Amino acid sequence: MTQKIIKFPLQLTDSESTKRNSLVLDGYSVIEKCIQNTEEKGMLYLEESVLLLVLEGSASLTFGKQTYTVAKNQLTLLKKARVYEYEKKGNSNNKNIYHELLIVLKDDLIKSFLTTTEKIIPKETNGEIGNGVHSMTECLIIFTESIDPYFNDKPEMYSGQLRLKLKEMLYHLGIGNQSLFQELTQLREPVKTEIQDVMEQNFFSPITLTDFAYISGRSLSSFKRDFQNIYNMPPATWIRKKRLEKAKEILETTQLPISEICFSLGFENVSHFSRIFKEYHGNTPNFYRAK
Template sequence: MTTAPYNQSILKMNGLSVIESCTHTQNNAGTMFLEDHLFLFVLKGKYTVRYGNQSYTVKKNEMVLLQRSITVEYEKSGEKEEEYLLDYMMFFLKDDLLNEFVKMADLKPSYPEALVPVSVKSVNDRLISYIESLKPYFNQPEEVRNGLIKIKLLELLFDVADTDGNFLIQFLQLKRKERKSITEVIEENIFNPLSLNDLAYLSGRSLSTFKREFKEIYNTSPLHYIRNRRLEKAKELLTHTSLSVTDVCFSTGFENIAHFSKVFKERFGISPSLLKKPLRLT
């Protein structure tokens, strides 16, 4: 235990984290990429999530549902009257679980013409009781069977859907969300430091499907194509702007200067630092 109490407990299903319970008093901010749909419940304190121009502040006994394949900024804080304690749970929902829920709930395939907006909702007594029922499992998480965790996640979805009908529509919207084309995802993120896994998630595909479809479109591997596009842009910036080698490295999606210099020299036969040096007149 440190001066700023922190505790994190995780329940896994098939080796993947699906439920996290966190408690701490230290203010924290950062970013995270949502690989799965996320249900966030705050029991004490305040958790703010920002996506683009949208911001959602989840306070004590409130919840919000966010779709996967987005990068969000977050800020965690507590309230003075509760000694700045933040207590929250996160539920990561896989597509196969949502499929099973939709089937079990016998939901009709009807959708509103306009998307139901994401909103923060109050947690009722039924959901608070559900949260309390999970706490004993965190004492010995490795002994909780996959089947039981799956049942508890399905129970959550039924409880939430019965709490607010709009969540039912949100579930359906998550399922109908159209996949972006691979070319669109690549052009939007070519100079962002995202991994192939991230790009696959953004396109709504598995990594293997993403790689296969990418090669069908570009006739090369995504790693080779993306690296060459970044290197061509880096060469252009080094030649025609006053940006330093370091600035060019990070602005074109590379995260390590030594690696950037190595692959740049392999591609163009000259290091970026030498290319950047001004020519001397003789």
């Protein structure tokens, strides 16, 4: 079922079957633990880059045309300003439990680590499984176990301790996996990407033009200029046009409720969506659903 896009880390999934805990540093959550025993599907917009560590069960992720699965004791790096579709499944051999850690990687954390750390020489480089999925080293597994007692403030973790634990984790990543560590070091250096690819993969996402510019590796002014040269219209006009055309396609080919279509395409208000839909297509969403 299509769901409204969740923003992370500011907005979290919350249900009776889901237990989430946070470790907070400088006023924002840096590590989230999720344990649940029901399957879950949704769409996640990342406001910061995040490491996903799966400790039990599996998570399937889709970005653009790429889909990959992260299984038990595996991890992947999810980059900020992107929307991922996800499906979480528990381990049928362990009461259908799904267990994950989400570790937020703010730019200042990466910068501080790289500027204050001696050169790291990876000892193991065979942890990549494919499509950006990596095996967790024994040291990383032990790290996840070492922070578990600190959730729910039992015992209390001081900010200095948490900074040290995050630095410890980055050391484990650097020493244990060369390709993943290279991904981390490049987080603050966006690579210039074709605007057409950026827009087709993200036009339905509830993100700003600044986010689109970041994803494409451009300043906001350069992004707007390059976009205008390619499409001969402002980005906001193109985005609304694409979303409304996609909405009509979904209405004609699925039975999804109009509200779900509205939210999944980045519109936040159903009445506003219905009004501009009629202005663009000449008929209401209900007309195309009946058809």
